[in-house]
Amino acid sequence: xxxxxxxxxxxxxxxxxxxxxxxxxxxxxxxxxxxxxxxxxxxxxxxxxxxxxxxxxxxxxxxxxxxxxxxxxxxxxxxxxxxxxxxxxxxxxxxxxxxxxxxxxxxxxxxxxxxxxxxxxxxxxxxxxxxxxxxxxxxxxxxxxxxxxxxxxxxxxxxxxxxxxxxxxxxxxxxxxxxxxxxxxxxxxxxxxxxxxxxxxxxxxxxxxxxxxxxxxxxxxxxxxxxxxxxxxxxxxxxxxxxxxxxxxxxxxxxxxxxxxxxxxxxxxxxxxxxxxxxxxxxxxxxxxxxxxxxxxxxxxxxxxxxxxxxxxxxxxxxxxxxxxxxxxxxxxxxxxxxxxxxxxxxxxxxxxxxxxxxxxxxxxxxxxxxxxxxxxxxxxxxxxxxxxxxxxxxxxxxxxxxxxxxxxxxxxxxxxxxxxxxxxxxxxxxxxxxxxxxx
Amino acid sequence: xxxxxxxxxxxxxxxxxxxxxxxxxxxxxxxxxxxxxxxxxxxxxxxxxxxxxxxxxxxxxxxxxxxxxxxxxxxxxxxxxxxxxxxxxxxxxxxxxxxxxxxxxxxxxxxxxxxxxxxxxxxxxxxxxxxxxxxxxxxxxxxxxxxxxxxxxxxxxxxxxxxxxxxxxxxxxxxxxxxxxxxxxxxxxxxxxxxxxxxxxxxxxxxxxxxxxxxxxxxxxxxxxxxxxxxxxxxxxxxxxxxxxxxxxxxxxxxxxxxxxxxxxxxxxxxxxxxxxxxxxxxxxxxxxxxxxxxxxx
Numbered sequence: 001x002x003x004x005x006x007x008x009x010x011x012x013x014x015x016x017x018x019x020x021x022x023x024x025x026x027x028x029x030x031x032x033x034x035x036x037x038x039x040x041x042x043x044x045x046x047x048x049x050x051x052x053x054x055x056x057x058x059x060x061x062x063x064x065x066x067x068x069x070x071x072x073x074x075x076x077x078x079x080x081x082x083x084x085x086x087x088x089x090x091x092x093x094x095x096x097x098x099x100x101x102x103x104x105x106x107x108x109x110x111x112x113x114x115x116x117x118x119x120x121x122x123x124x125x126x127x128x129x130x131x132x133x134x135x136x137x138x139x140x141x142x143x144x145x146x147x148x149x150x151x152x153x154x155x156x157x158x159x160x161x162x163x164x165x166x167x168x169x170x171x172x173x174x175x176x177x178x179x180x181x182x183x184x185x186x187x188x189x190x191x192x193x194x195x196x197x198x199x200x201x202x203x204x205x206x207x208x209x210x211x212x213x214x215x216x217x218x219x220x221x222x223x224x225x226x227x228x229x230x231x232x233x234x235x236x237x238x239x240x241x242x243x244x245x246x247x248x249x250x251x252x253x254x255x256x257x258x259x260x261x262x263x264x265x266x267x268x269x270x271x272x273x274x275x276x277x278x279x280x281x282x283x284x285x286x287x288x289x290x291x292x293x294x295x296x297x298x299x300x301x302x303x304x305x306x307x308x309x310x311x312x313x314x315x316x317x318x319x320x321x322x323x324x325x326x327x328x329x330x331x332x333x334x335x336x337x338x339x340x341x342x343x344x345x346x347x348x349x350x351x352x353x354x355x356x357x358x359x360x361x362x363x364x365x366x367x368x369x370x371x372x373x374x375x376x377x378x379x380x381x382x383x384x385x386x387x388x389x390x391x392x393x394x395x396x397x398x399x400x401x402x403x404x405x406x407x408x409x410x411x412x413x414x415x416x417x418x419x420x421x422x423x424x425x426x427x428x429x430x431x432x433x434x435x436x437x438x439x440x
Numbered sequence: 441x442x443x444x445x446x447x448x449x450x451x452x453x454x455x456x457x458x459x460x461x462x463x464x465x466x467x468x469x470x471x472x473x474x475x476x477x478x479x480x481x482x483x484x485x486x487x488x489x490x491x492x493x494x495x496x497x498x499x500x501x502x503x504x505x506x507x508x509x510x511x512x513x514x515x516x517x518x519x520x521x522x523x524x525x526x527x528x529x530x531x532x533x534x535x536x537x538x539x540x541x542x543x544x545x546x547x548x549x550x551x552x553x554x555x556x557x558x559x560x561x562x563x564x565x566x567x568x569x570x571x572x573x574x575x576x577x578x579x580x581x582x583x584x585x586x587x588x589x590x591x592x593x594x595x596x597x598x599x600x601x602x603x604x605x606x607x608x609x610x611x612x613x614x615x616x617x618x619x620x621x622x623x624x625x626x627x628x629x630x631x632x633x634x635x636x637x638x639x640x641x642x643x644x645x646x647x648x649x650x651x652x653x654x655x656x657x658x659x660x661x662x663x664x665x666x667x668x669x670x671x672x673x674x675x676x677x678x679x680x681x682x683x684x685x686x687x688x689x690x691x692x693x694x695x696x697x698x699x700x701x702x703x704x705x706x707x708x709x710x711x712x713x714x715x716x717x718x719x720x721x722x723x724x725x726x727x728x729x730x731x732x733x734x735x736x737x738x
Contacts, residue, residue: 018729018730018731019535019536019712019715019726019729019730020703020708020712020730020731020732022531022535023531023532023535023708023711023712024703024704024705024708026527026528026531026532026535027528027604027704027705027707027708027711029524029527029528029531030524030525030527030528030601030707031604031605031608031705031707032524174615174616175615
């Protein structure tokens, strides 16, 4: 590549009035450092992103994110975020496939849908719009400490979540060590369309057995609780960040999370099958009202001559018996001064919840809790992706990300009677993720 | 051996390291009472400054600069640091619309600013003009190609660059120490002092054609001065400043005698001061537009 000066002396270019900012950028490029003095007047840093998430035959989500950040001087930083997403498509009901067609009642009680023999029962009425707002304020406190406080608000059609958080961080050892502690309190309210199902109540399917619509409605209503329910969550986080050397940074976090309240998914059911594997009825799931989770997280970032390697591992365990391992790695290569590519690989593995059952057997005693939600079952998942980023001469940045995601649920040791042996009870979920983001 | 090339003096609340480099008195002020640390930092700054001087001085015969300037139209090999400096010079050329040009040093053979009335003939100046023009220079990460009659001169940025490099080394080695690097009035303060008090630094200030000393207060960042009241020519009552216009080969008219600028980095301050001198009569309005602190002397 041959670089020659772009200037053309015979052409009178537009007069550059604020030479200083361009000169500051050239200075930083020359010295390879950020300015040692805080800029007099900082500007809002804005980030926008549009994300598409599409599962084959299932859920499609489109998400728009707008975030803004401003340093009001002396490390007093405000950041805000607005997320709007829409989800449409079909989601697994928890019922097992059958050789013959199955009829389901929609969660609202209004209408039915049919699933062909051999197909995974999916509820195709899944449709939601979510609005999320976040605001966070961070500033130095006392000596060598930073404090941060924030609020979070998220609203879906049938779900409302409000959360507050606060954290403290302190630097030691000439800023080479940072320890932090944080707490977050979340209050969620759920009021699903058609009411919350009564635990293990049988799905009422109108197959002509009712004298009239009113008789059907009475039967349906008997399976529902009308009022809303809620869930409170407390999260505690403790972290240590350590600069290992000029190129390496390491972080350890411990997280404790306990929630109390309604954890059940009101749209999920279990099939009750006979010893031939044929579905006899469908019952609504029920989950414990408490959950306590511990997570251990380790992350290392390493600066290479022309990029950054970032690898992390998380182990999480909870009193539902879901133990999970996550390995996440990103490797950023700077192609030039203004462009980079970043391959991404993530691997996830989890064990099944103690109350997870792919189906229930007819005639056996009902368990205290049960769910056939594949997300609580044994599974592995991986993500492979690539991100490309480019910085414009103006300093604004475009980034494009394309990823493939696959979840592979596994049989956690359940025998499959009769016809179920011929059917795929643990179908994989495949998704494509595409994102465009612009920072200015 | 090396300890003889610089001196260390303990003051009330700081230590001063002194040496001479780049034809300037160089001072390192350190907010510490630790003589060993002060000695080490001064030694670091000294060797870094000497390294830059040895590499880029155009007065030496067997350094990188000589190699480039005597390349006779052939590509000369450069390293990464030189490439960064060339890119910086390129940005300055564009930002100044061609007025800041590191190939204009050849004019010095015609213009000797010794206070005399030796104005060169227009033929002499004209003969040199073909060797000027940054846009004619080709360079990439590995090499640079100059035309036969051209020369590069980092004189306009070299000292400020050395100040920033020395400051960067001190910051890296002693991240919590306030250090002032002052090379003949081109200054960088690595970070504010512990008590947030400013450093008081004496700089030469041109007044009534004689140099006096003025105390400047600086908390953090860079400071640089361009212009020199003692370097001029005077003929038929007209004063010719030593700031030359690479487009005409003649001094810029009506420019201030000297400009001092404060900016985050010394080299940035130095360039703003030089670019303002190149604006001639419009120097002050140019400086106002940059939204920076400056002192202009006419």
